[in-house]
Amino acid sequence: MTDSADSPPPSVSAPTRTQVFLRGLRSTSIVGLQFVLVVAALWVVMWVVGRFWVALLPVLLAIIVCTLLWPSVRWLRSHRVPPAGASLLMMLIAVGLLAGVIGLIVPSIVDQSPELADRTVRGVHKLQEWVQGPPLNLGDEQIDGLVSAITNKVQSSASTIAAGVFSGIGAATSVLITLFTTLILVFFFLKDGPRFVPWLQRTVGHPAGGHVAEVLQRMWNSLGGFIRTQAIVSFVDASLIGAGLFILQVPLVWVLIVITFLGGFIPIVGAFVAGALAVLIALVSNGLTSALIVLAIIIAVQQLEGNVLQPWLQSKSMDLHATIVLLAVTVGGSLFGIIGAFLAVPAAATIAVVLRYINEQIAIRAGEKPPPKDEATDDGGPGVGAADDPGGTGEAATGTA
Numbered sequence: 001m002t003d004s005a006d007s008p009p010p011s012v013s014a015p016t017r018t019q020v021f022l023r024g025l026r027s028t029s030i031v032g033l034q035f036v037l038v039v040a041a042l043w044v045v046m047w048v049v050g051r052f053w054v055a056l057l058p059v060l061l062a063i064i065v066c067t068l069l070w071p072s073v074r075w076l077r078s079h080r081v082p083p084a085g086a087s088l089l090m091m092l093i094a095v096g097l098l099a100g101v102i103g104l105i106v107p108s109i110v111d112q113s114p115e116l117a118d119r120t121v122r123g124v125h126k127l128q129e130w131v132q133g134p135p136l137n138l139g140d141e142q143i144d145g146l147v148s149a150i151t152n153k154v155q156s157s158a159s160t161i162a163a164g165v166f167s168g169i170g171a172a173t174s175v176l177i178t179l180f181t182t183l184i185l186v187f188f189f190l191k192d193g194p195r196f197v198p199w200l201q202r203t204v205g206h207p208a209g210g211h212v213a214e215v216l217q218r219m220w221n222s223l224g225g226f227i228r229t230q231a232i233v234s235f236v237d238a239s240l241i242g243a244g245l246f247i248l249q250v251p252l253v254w255v256l257i258v259i260t261f262l263g264g265f266i267p268i269v270g271a272f273v274a275g276a277l278a279v280l281i282a283l284v285s286n287g288l289t290s291a292l293i294v295l296a297i298i299i300a301v302q303q304l305e306g307n308v309l310q311p312w313l314q315s316k317s318m319d320l321h322a323t324i325v326l327l328a329v330t331v332g333g334s335l336f337g338i339i340g341a342f343l344a345v346p347a348a349a350t351i352a353v354v355l356r357y358i359n360e361q362i363a364i365r366a367g368e369k370p371p372p373k374d375e376a377t378d379d380g381g382p383g384v385g386a387a388d389d390p391g392g393t394g395e396a397a398t399g400t401a
Helices: 017-051 053-078 083-132 140-156 158-204 208-248 253-263 269-286 288-313 322-365
Strands: none
Touching: 017 053, 053 083, 053 158, 053 208, 053 322, 083 158, 083 253, 158 208, 208 253, 208 269, 208 288, 208 322, 253 269, 269 288
């Protein structure tokens, strides 16, 4: 009898090359199908957003306005001012400031437009003299032919221009409706906003309610930090560039200051457009030397903003690489125009918040140490009632599923 201990172990047959290939193909097919389903789901979401954009735009604008007004409203409410009264008071102050800015820049445009137009004509004549000299040496007939071609093109497109005017009237009506709806939503968001997340958490229930509350809290903190940071950066840019324009006596200085401030809310692209407009007006009105000085001032201010001010202020409010910011602005502008470019970075910041929270939950469930939080400190925004939601977000932080 042969001892079983001396018998050789049973041989384990290795898989064939065909089996290994088929297993890899099966795994790749499953991952590819999952990817296609995710892309299809995202396409459906974007399609729904596009279909309901008219209704979603006032909501998004109202949330952004609330991030600016909420700190003052919260301070008033903490001093026993009724929620409705605090919200209405801050809205009236904001509208008054906006009306004051408009009243300040419109007379400047009306007063200086004729002079600017005359200088523009003189600049065109200088340009014509330049192209007639070396190295271009264009003759009067060539210049007249070019002007005639442009004139004929404009005349042939008269119907298109007229249609654009009528569509512009319709767009203006839509803008008024959007602004009115936004104001109404701002009032109700400021008045009743702190009740929303606790209500949503109770409605969703355990355990998803804690996760929803935590994600919304971080979204609000990130959005509020971004908007307030951009407001500070834009104010500094507009002040420094405006001081230089005042010293150089560039026309429409108040208009350029306002455009520079508003352009700061569209990262990279807004600063470039506002700076180019300031240099162009300085070139037409004051000449080449003044334009070069304005260009130097704008470059210096932008370097101060990009290398010192903005990284320091946004270190805790938003953690997005400049490449992500540029791509977000490009995609948002191509899909939804100026509004899309304005909302692109806040949208990218909120998406980043969701992805980071998912990464934290994956790390917790995998037994790893969760990555550190990068959101701003809690400001108790109207979207998340920190005072009305005791312990609501602690559940999510512990990773309860």
